[in-house]
Amino acid sequence: MALSNNVIGAINFVAMLLSIPIIGAGVWLATEADNSCVKILQYPVIVIGVLILVVAIAGFIGGFWRISWLLIFYLIAMLVLIILLACLVGFIYMVTVNGSGHPAPSRAYLEYDLDSYSGWLRRRVQSSYKWDRIRACLSSSSMCAELNQSYRMAQDFFDAHITPLQSGCCKPPTECGHTFVSPTYWISPINAAADTDCLQWSNEQTNLCYSCNSCKAGLLANLKREWRTADIILIVTLVALISVYVIGCCAFRNAKTDELFRKYKQGNNPYN
Incomplete structure (x- = not known):
């Protein structure tokens, strides 16, 4: 015993x-x-x-x-x-x-689509009440500022393997056709694409693409x-x-x- x-x-x-x-x-x-x-x-x-x-x-x-x-x-x-x-x-x-990223033309990093993720995960970020809190938290981090310190030239940035969160939140979607100035500063085309994310983009460093669906998708990709x-x-x-x-x-x-x-x-x- x-x-x-x-x-x-x-x-x-x-x-x-x-x-x-x-x-x-x-x-x-x-x-x-x-x-x-x-x-x-x-x-x-x-x-x-x-x-x-x-x-x-x-x-x-x-x-x-x-x-x-x-x-x-x-x-x-x-x-x-x-x-x-x-x-x-x-x-x-x-x-x-x-849910997974998809390649963009002449880019090493991937783009992310919110609709490709599970409904349960999407509901965690789609309501304005939940996203406002998450957005404020993300925008207070240094993840986007780090891109400006690491990449000065457009081609260097296009060849970079950045995180899904940085891809979705710190820059406009590639399909919008913005012109690179810095990783977090882009010149909008005269005729912006119909995608609402293209209209959401802001060069204000506290805004950027934090209100974009691509940012929500990038967050879910990171979480995944x-x-x-x-x-x-x-x-x-x-x-x-x-x-x-x-x-x-x-x-x-x-x-x-x-x-x-x-x-x-x-x-x-x-x-x-």
Whole structure:
């Protein structure tokens, strides 16, 4: 019985360690400028990671100190958290399965179309109330100013591999036909294209294309890339957690079987 309890405690210690990459993925998302402005995914990830840590600590204590009710709590709570984590992994995949950039003529960077992304993601940025807050957050960052420091010549900028957020927010869409002066300053053509983004463009450094659909699409493209990275971390951790949980269940069952067998050998039939 003592050996089984030690094994259970060791298994739960591993579960404690597995909470670290989950919490780390949430913290990493929170430090990314776009995710810190949108504030959608990082908090659920961090909360699940912290709950897994707390439950694993309970199982660790219950295993080493032979507290049966703590082990039962661990088995039930960890199963619920594994299911929640699996649902979150599946949700992230489903909302990021669509949407990608498309090439523009004579450009190394890509352009982004808002309609190509999932409806759930689009609803996070389409309402004026939500976007005004996100827009203010994005415009306060230095991502567009960094382009001016890095690219002086038009061809250098056209050959640059800038981020989706910079492509969508810091310059007008290529199809508008604006003339390059600097990465964030363009001369509008006499006859602007019909696309509303072309009319939204402003050389005011606090405005630029932050009101454009291309900016919203660039934000979603950035989110998709970062969420997919976090999802890979969560998938690997989920598989490891399931393995640890199954081993823990087997160890707990063996411990209870050993206890019943020991009582039976001592002539104390637990069923009488």
